[in-house]
Amino acid sequence: MAYWLLKTEPGEYGLDDLAAAGERAVWDGIRNYQARNHLRDGVRCGDLALIYHSGNRDPGVVGMAEVVVDPYPDPSQFDADSPYYDDRASVDVPRWLCVDIRFRERFPRPLTLAAARQCEPLREMVLLRHGRLSVQPVSDAQWRFILRYCRA
């Protein structure tokens, strides 16, 4: 079982939408090869993920979700009406993956990016070193630290 951090813009699809989605939400639209490779090579059913809100006034980790299925080809890449359509992808040779997740919790004390930068145990976190990656691994130690912080 592994830990991840998934980014999203709350104005598009945030923790509220995830909570409202119930048992299963399609986490699609990932269009970055490094993020895709994390899905392909790492993310599996049963993994847990921090939900990170970006592009808002106070970016940070706001909640947690559970991965409920192994990664599979993102249907939106085949949909010409979708903003995530990719005409280089085909059903036979899909280019992008997505995953389904389920809301687990909303943190009483979100970890803002600014606060994370002040936390020594998070110094090596991918979020702080490589800010733009939308699917990124979280180490066991980082996970434990963040949960203790956010649930306090």
Place this chain on the structure above:
DNA sequence: GCCAACGTTGGC
């Protein structure tokens, strides 16, 4: 809205 950092495209 600005801009730095990073990713992608495409000519050669």
Place this chain on the structure above:
DNA sequence: GCCAACGTTGGC
């Protein structure tokens, strides 16, 4: 395969 031009992300 290099690299310049361009596009995107995302904090501020």
